[in-house]
Amino acid sequence: MKTNRFLMLLKTRGALTSASIAKELGITNEGARLQLLKYTEEGLVSSFNESTGVGRPKQFFNLTEDGHAKFPDTHAELTVKLIAGMRDALGDEALQKVIDVTEQAGKQRYFEELEPLADLEDRIAKLAEIRTREGYMAEYSKDESGYLLVENHCPICAAAKTCQGFCTAELNVFKHVLGEAVSIHRMDHIVSGDRRCAYRIAKIED
Template sequence: MNNLSQDYNTTLEILKKEGTQTLKQLASALAITTEGARFQLQKLSGEGLVKSESKSQGRGRPQQIWSLTEKGHAQFPNAHAGITIKLIEKIKETLGEKALDAIIFATGDDNILKYNAAINRDASLEEKLNELASIRTEEGYMAHISKEEDGYLLVENHCPICDAAKSCQGFCKSELRTFKNVLGDQVAIERTSHILTGAKRCAYKITPIG
């Protein structure tokens, strides 16, 4: 991810996955003292990877909240962003938006085949989701699932194709289509958080039908 030590990389990963953190929260997650956490944050702040701001939370003194900077987010994989964006723009320019969507959906078909080959169609929904999250994590999405009262939440803490997706919404449409195909007709899928709209992660509510 970068040339920092593993301890500093772990701090960046926690801020990426969990979003803003207080010094105390971060120290607890790292299992170190608050002084140790403060030292790491100061080091990362000096590198331009994290930033802090004071926030009031009810009565008492404002708390210092830490988060990743744009440079900090950039430490995580971003699949060949530069050349991908150039290709997207050239396809739009020469072939048009419809042709670009057709190419993206064709790539999505390849992913559907790949995911279906890895996921047992007869498995339970939870088993399918765990396997899907595992595959997506291998692809750089830092995915996990959590059980909800009426279904599940598939969470992706990172988008390795974020810059490409900003250039063409077809990527996000194709992903949703892939999830629906892989998980079957007996579930409803709704995107509840979207990195492209400013959220810290993408999240999908998955609810069994019937």
């Protein structure tokens, strides 16, 4: 089954009520409930009740593990086997060398696209564009604290869970291409069980 707009909305927005989904997709509440019931029966969506203030608790829907699996993890099984095989045959040091090479290649590749951009927001926007192109479903927003870069999907999740050195390398790449005058803090992490990876980005004040 191809991913559709219901699953995509839950993937990018997190838990939502059926009314919110209906409004976002421009359909009736009943239509949204019927689709959500179907996906619940298929094991792609689950629900929970949460109090949001006065009145009865509201029912929220989110993706299950099987629902998230509808968004591809690039060559997941093969990647995990290769990592395990390399670690067993050559040791952790050799695996780290591979990660280091990947990190350096990422720094060079991203820097070539970001280097012409002087404005921080332009650089973050370009970084989000690159990451989306690579399958991370990235987006950013600006607020009084700076910027929030969000990746709603991780196409290398299986590899990252097997070896979190890949996540460390990605964060190092971000720090390198955005510049020394910028602070980057990972707030949410898919590998740790969060729905998304999120990074708080801000200029370092003199």
